Amino acid sequence: xxxxxxxxxxxIISNTFRYYQPVSRNFYLLFGYVIILTALTGRILFLSFxxxxxxxxxxxxNILKFMPLRGMFYFLMITTMTSFYWFRNKIKEQGGALKRExxxxxxxxxxxxxxxxxxxxxxxxxxxxxxxxxxAGSKPEEARKMIQQLSDFLRGTLRKDDQQLVTLEEELSHxxxxxDIEKVRFGHRLNTELTANEIARxxxxxxxxxxxxxxxxxxxxxxxxxxxxxxxxxxFTEHNQLVIAVRNPFDPATARPARGTxxxxxxxxRRLYLLYxxxxxxxxxxxxxxxxxxxxxxxxx
Amino acid sequence: xxxxxxxxxxxxxxxxxAEYLQSYPEIxxxxxxxxGFEGVKAIAEFQPDLIFLDIQMxxxxxxxxxxxxxxxxxxxxxxxxxEYAMKAFDNNAIDYLLKPFSKERFDKAMQxxxxxxxxxxxxxxxxxxxxxxxxxxxxxNRIAVKFGNKISIIPAQDIFYIExxxxxxxxxxxxxxxxxKKTMTYFEQTxxxxxxxxxxxxxIIRLQHITRVEPYEKNSYVALMKNGKKIPLxxxxxxxxxxxxxx
Numbered sequence: 001x002x003x004x005x006x007x008x009x010x011x012i013i014s015n016t017f018r019y020y021q022p023v024s025r026n027f028y029l030l031f032g033y034v035i036i037l038t039a040l041t042g043r044i045l046f047l048s049f050x051x052x053x054x055x056x057x058x059x060x061x062n063i064l065k066f067m068p069l070r071g072m073f074y075f076l077m078i079t080t081m082t083s084f085y086w087f088r089n090k091i092k093e094q095g096g097a098l099k100r101e102x103x104x105x106x107x108x109x110x111x112x113x114x115x116x117x118x119x120x121x122x123x124x125x126x127x128x129x130x131x132x133x134x135x136a137g138s139k140p141e142e143a144r145k146m147i148q149q150l151s152d153f154l155r156g157t158l159r160k161d162d163q164q165l166v167t168l169e170e171e172l173s174h175x176x177x178x179x180d181i182e183k184v185r186f187g188h189r190l191n192t193e194l195t196a197n198e199i200a201r202x203x204x205x206x207x208x209x210x211x212x213x214x215x216x217x218x219x220x221x222x223x224x225x226x227x228x229x230x231x232x233x234x235x236f237t238e239h240n241q242l243v244i245a246v247r248n249p250f251d252p253a254t255a256r257p258a259r260g261t262x263x264x265x266x267x268x269x270r271r272l273y274l275l276y277x278x279x280x281x282x283x284x285x286x287x288x289x290x291x292x293x294x295x296x297x298x299x300x301x
Numbered sequence: 302x303x304x305x306x307x308x309x310x311x312x313x314x315x316x317x318x319a320e321y322l323q324s325y326p327e328i329x330x331x332x333x334x335x336x337g338f339e340g341v342k343a344i345a346e347f348q349p350d351l352i353f354l355d356i357q358m359x360x361x362x363x364x365x366x367x368x369x370x371x372x373x374x375x376x377x378x379x380x381x382x383x384e385y386a387m388k389a390f391d392n393n394a395i396d397y398l399l400k401p402f403s404k405e406r407f408d409k410a411m412q413x414x415x416x417x418x419x420x421x422x423x424x425x426x427x428x429x430x431x432x433x434x435x436x437x438x439x440x441x442n443r444i445a446v447k448f449g450n451k452i453s454i455i456p457a458q459d460i461f462y463i464e465x466x467x468x469x470x471x472x473x474x475x476x477x478x479x480x481x482k483k484t485m486t487y488f489e490q491t492x493x494x495x496x497x498x499x500x501x502x503x504x505i506i507r508l509q510h511i512t513r514v515e516p517y518e519k520n521s522y523v524a525l526m527k528n529g530k531k532i533p534l535x536x537x538x539x540x541x542x543x544x545x546x547x548x
Contacts, residue, residue, distance in 0.1 A: 123357070126381035127311065130400035134317040185311050222310075223359045226336050251360075 337361025
């Protein structure tokens, strides 16, 4: 009899928790719930005992005597069952939350990477279009060529997947496209040097990682001086790492590169951290009038 | 004949203005410049009526160039930047052309200028232009000044203090000072408020260059600067300085 009642109560509890998960704040509510269930059980048992053993008088007397003890017993049983279901639900829910959190985090990381990568330079775009507009009048053939270069460049920027590793060869062809466009705009001032051996060219790096570094070098090289400048890109391999150094001239009098990584390279730094969980892969240095940005890309084993 | 100068660091960008100007035979391009320094020199030499001015240029940008250029011509900005352009527009430059711009848009700007010409004095324009506040982070941390024929860029960290001087301000570095026709309010608004503080009606000081604050006569204080200069503090200025230094 007692056992079947408890089983029934167990069923009630498990069903309740299927639909309701109390938060820890509502602990008193849970406690009340246990008390009510205990009282209910006690009452049912009391009534049923009275009915079942109506003819045994001494038993009737004893029911009352044993009632507090029974009550305690039920209370403990019900508390145990409630706690069990409560904890089980809690663990289940936490498992779900953890999974959701992981998913959210990975989505955010992807979004952030996409944003970092796609920081298209509107200034570059509009000025390039302006150059095309100028060429269209006097040198339509060159205008057409530049439209082609700009389209290829934009396509390259949009197509690549963040996580994707490309060979240095591929990345360099994209960077060269960019430099060719800048040379149309600043042909009278901008010179470039590119040195990379065959092995380095076959090494891999995250797509479009070099691009913003070269953009920075061009931007600060051109805006910090008024003379003709040379941007140099040197790539080599070292301890199974791909090392790329980008150099641009700057004016030490304005002394801006002295601060931090400066030159807006923080997005590259951030991307390297997200991909490799390391903060030491990007380095900057300056010596008299030359600013150097160096990145190291570990190669997959 | 109307004289004009094109100032842009991209030769092709100047080409397009030159091409559009062909339909204005009365306007002659007397000079093309690659940067702000060349611009200042050419303006002094040719005294043009109108200039076409790019904003982002090496060393001395378009706004900085205007601050030191004399005599002030009418200005049409040509820029790829919206952000700057709006400021230029707010401050009564003749017009601004967003690159790339069409011939129609160019003609509109020219029409505007031709209509305005003679109605507004260049003095008035200079007044309007020279008070363009440069809120852009890169421009805020330096000031362009002209001394004789030499243009200098003073990085904000080299400024010790700024003193009001009639219609001008004196910008003091460690050893020198430079005159500039600007208001104290202008500097109070445009210099980084973490570094600079107005401590007196006539003084703005750079906090890093203060050695100490000491009493001076009854109820008044002075700030002792690292180069030995003493700057009087007004009562309100002393209060602000105490707040700023966390005293």
